[in-house]
Amino acid sequence: MAAREFDVVVIGAGPGGYVAAIRAAQLGKNVAIVEREHLGGICLNWGCIPTKALLRSAEVFHLMHRAKEFGLKADGIGYDLPAVVARSRTVAKQLSSGIGHLMKKNKVTVVMGEATLPAKGRVSVKTDKGTEELTAPGIILATGARARELPGLEADGDLVWSYKHALVAKRMPKKLLVIGSGAIGIEFASFFNTLGADVTVVEVMDRILPVEDAEISAFAKKSFAKQGMKILEKAAVKKLDRKPGVGVTAHIESNGKVETMEFDTVISAVGIVGNVENLGLETLGVKIDRTHVVTDEYCRTGVEGLYAIGDIAGAPWLAHKASHEGVMVAELIAGRHPHPIKPNSIAGCTYCHPQVASVGLTEAKAKEAGYTVKVGRFPFIGNGKAIAMGEAEGLVKTVFDAKTGELLGAHMIGAEVTEMIQGYVIGRTLETTEAELMETVFPHPTMSEMMHEAVLDAYGRALHI
Incomplete structure (x- = not known):
């Protein structure tokens, strides 16, 4: 079958990819977008949006308990975890299907499947109907990232959860260990703590929320402690002994000593890894550094016509950074002269309480x-x-x-x-x-x-x- 020709092919339909596709289409380009799983990517389906829906439920629950303070009455306050999770999934689905509509509206061709780059300007897509070949002078990599897994701390979906397992929690943890206190770890710690779990957070750095200003980290720590959370800083989880149906014994090293603590659930939130494998990038001569594609300030990879945006192109790992890079690259391809993105002017937000x-x-x-x-x-x-x-x-x-x-x-x-x-x-x-x-x-x-x-x-x- 002959290759289908486009001006721009975007690989990955998360907040970087789909926005890049829309902007390129607005600028008169013939655009295809390749996605292996869900339109909207991690952000809409398994990240930013569904977590905010969960956290909103926790916030309302917290406020219900404060009714008396506002001169109101609320009796028999409780929650239904499956219903909380179901609402979060409905919100995610609504937005994800909205992306399909946006692709149609902007006449972007959607190809569902797994992409590889066999040569410069070529994309090969393995679909459920076979292999489809696409060509384009402009190719944008927006394949995102996934949760980092540390040896021995891998998620199993039962006792040890990744963020995905936590988003569709089958049960309410009674005693929860959260490994990592970046945005993802702290948001889940906050959610489950508000709903009544006994939460312990372990952070390897000298303070929680380590990318934030030290004063803000200290304020957060005090506030979380007041809410009943236990925070262990300069500490590392060395080993997890899993006892199916019972729980987990965590070996936690702090101040040179290893202590054991018992939990029924563990959430691992220790950073992310770029999705750079199986694309054929090394063969093309794309430089990869610690699972991220090396680019210049305009997201150019050094291979003519090939750009990388969003999480795959490195920190800050934020949806809004990816979207803006997508717009910038689409404008570059269209011959415009956009300003490069300044990482120091990108806000970071954590939706804990x-x-x-x-x-x-x-x-x-x-x-x-x-x-x-x-x-x-x-x-x-x-x-x-x-x-x-x-x-x-x-x-x-x-x-x-x-x-x-x-x-x-x-x-x-x-x-x-x-x-x-x-x-x-x-x-x-x-x-x-x-x-x-x-x-x-x-x-x-x-x-x-x-x-x-x-x-x-x-x-x-x-x-x-």
């Missing part, structure tokens, strides 16, 4: 980079809207370059900070200084006023503390 969000440099990283800094802080307890909402626990922190007034970073913990961080993201994109942020009129009463106050505080001008 309380939420965590940040953009730019932490205070420590700014100092390491040689900046003299001005730091501002504003607590939620000083904000009228936060108090009215019953969400007075939290902190907004800003880091400025003392010489130029450039906003180097912003770090937040508390209710709705994942929505608020966008204000600072826009500020960084527009290369704003403290002067413009101070002169901006923030609406009252809103939680965003704390963002204003945290800027004012960096310059000794805070009004409400």
Whole structure:
């Protein structure tokens, strides 16, 4: 069968791939997208979206327990785990099927199957009907990543879960061990802890949420401990003894000593590995470093016409970074001149309780980079809207370059900070200084006023503390 010719072929239909396909189609290109499993990729089906649906259920459950505080009555509060999981799957399915509609609307050809790159400009797809050959001068790799598995800590779906098993939990853990305190680990720890599990988090680094500002990590640790979570930092799970139908004995090393602890469930969340295998990349001469494709700032791989975006192209491993890279590459292929993505202006959000969000440099990283800094802080307890909402626990922190007034970073913990961080993201994109942020009129009463106050505080001008 003759090869089908396209202008652009995208491999992988996650938030990087499908957005790249849409933008290329908008720019008049004839586009095909190849996907081996689900349109929407991990994010829509097994990641960002279904986890947020679960966490929303936990948040409502938590609020129901606080009814009395708001002058309300709620009796017989409980939850139905299968129904919570079913809602999360319905939300994921709704969005995943929406991607199919977007592909049709933008006249993108969808090919379901496993792709390989036999030669430059060629894609071979193994479908359930046989092998289909596609050609295109522009090929975009958006194959994403999967959970890293450490020897001896592999998920089995029964006693030891990956994030996928946790998303469709068949039972409620009573005593849960979470290995890893990045966004995925902490979100599941928060979800199960809120629903009543006895949760222990083990982190190999010296603090939880290690990519966040140290002050935010410390605040989070205190808050989680108050909720009953046990946090073990500078600790490593060396071994798991699995006893089917009974539980797991975890051998945890901390301060040079190994202790054993009993759990009925373990969630392993120790990072991710890029999906670079079985594509034929090495033969083409694509450089791979620690399971990630090496690219330049425009996502070019060094092989003519071949680009890599999203998780496969390295940190930060965030859906919104992948989508923006997809748009940038589509515009490059179409002969436009887009700006490269600046990793330091991409926000990170963790939807635990309380939420965590940040953009730019932490205070420590700014100092390491040689900046003299001005730091501002504003607590939620000083904000009228936060108090009215019953969400007075939290902190907004800003880091400025003392010489130029450039906003180097912003770090937040508390209710709705994942929505608020966008204000600072826009500020960084527009290369704003403290002067413009101070002169901006923030609406009252809103939680965003704390963002204003945290800027004012960096310059000794805070009004409400």
